[in-house]
Amino acid sequence: MENYSPYMTFSKEEWAKLRFNTPMTLTESEIEELQGVNEQLSMEEVSNIYLPLTRLFNLYITGSQQLHSITDTFFGKQTNKVPFIIGIAGSVAVGKSTTARIIRALLSRWPNHPKVEIITTDGYLYPNAVLEERGLMNRKGFPESYNTRALVDCLIKLKSGAKQVKVPIYSHLTYDIIPGQYNTIEQPDIVIVEGINVLQTPKPSKHSVFVSDFFDLSLYVDASEADLLRWYVDRFKKLRSTAFADPKSYFNRYANISDEEATITATQIWNNINSVNLQKNIKPTKNRADIILRKEDNHVIKTIKLRKI
Known part of the structure; x- marks a missing residue:
């Protein structure tokens, strides 16, 4: 029987040819x-x-801009330009942030949309004090640990053409929201929203609005859990001599532990928190993405899946 899929699948060699x-x-x-x-x-x-990926994005964005122009012609007036929003999802340690930074750097150098901003959903985590009060510190990164309403409000403002939108700042050093500090986004051409939770759907309610409702295009970075665990442990070990070594670091207590202790600690954190979140909340959203990048064990992307139109 023929296998049916909503995706076209490309090997990295096939995909490379699409760079032109x-x-x-x-x-x-x-x-x-x-x-x-x-x-x-x-x-x-x-x-x-x-x-090739950003070439595809550019074609989508150009099409969106043309549709905006057609709409203006239809109404006989000029409407506010709104940004093209790209969502990037995937597990902890899969490399979402790197993917977002590379895409921003490449897209910002195309001539027709130079202003590209990144919003990370870490900024929409509740402050640690709130998480502690609600007994959620061990569920940080789970859907209930985010102020999703605030993130949705931010996306509503962006898609309404607001001139300025403030985005809260998260510190990976203190592992907490920085009170009273914001990044200000001013009329970008493209916004990349990156985070483990961006394709998740909240529990159904009468007025449910999903973060992904605001995406023009979405991407999921995928890898086997065995690779994710190994990358997470490797990163944890490397951070002992960098970020963890700072006395202000939330994880400073791990700065001087041995390799063996670091492996045990990181593995326990993964198994008790990240793995549970991956299996229950993150991985089930993979097939909601328009594009899936699948990594092999050396962090190199092996296959690309593109949703059929």
């Missing part, structure tokens, strides 16, 4: 600055995976 003549606009040193703590992102992968 898209120019490389990043240098090796810029790529090195954009990669994550335990990722080795090569010029080859940016050329073969991310350039």
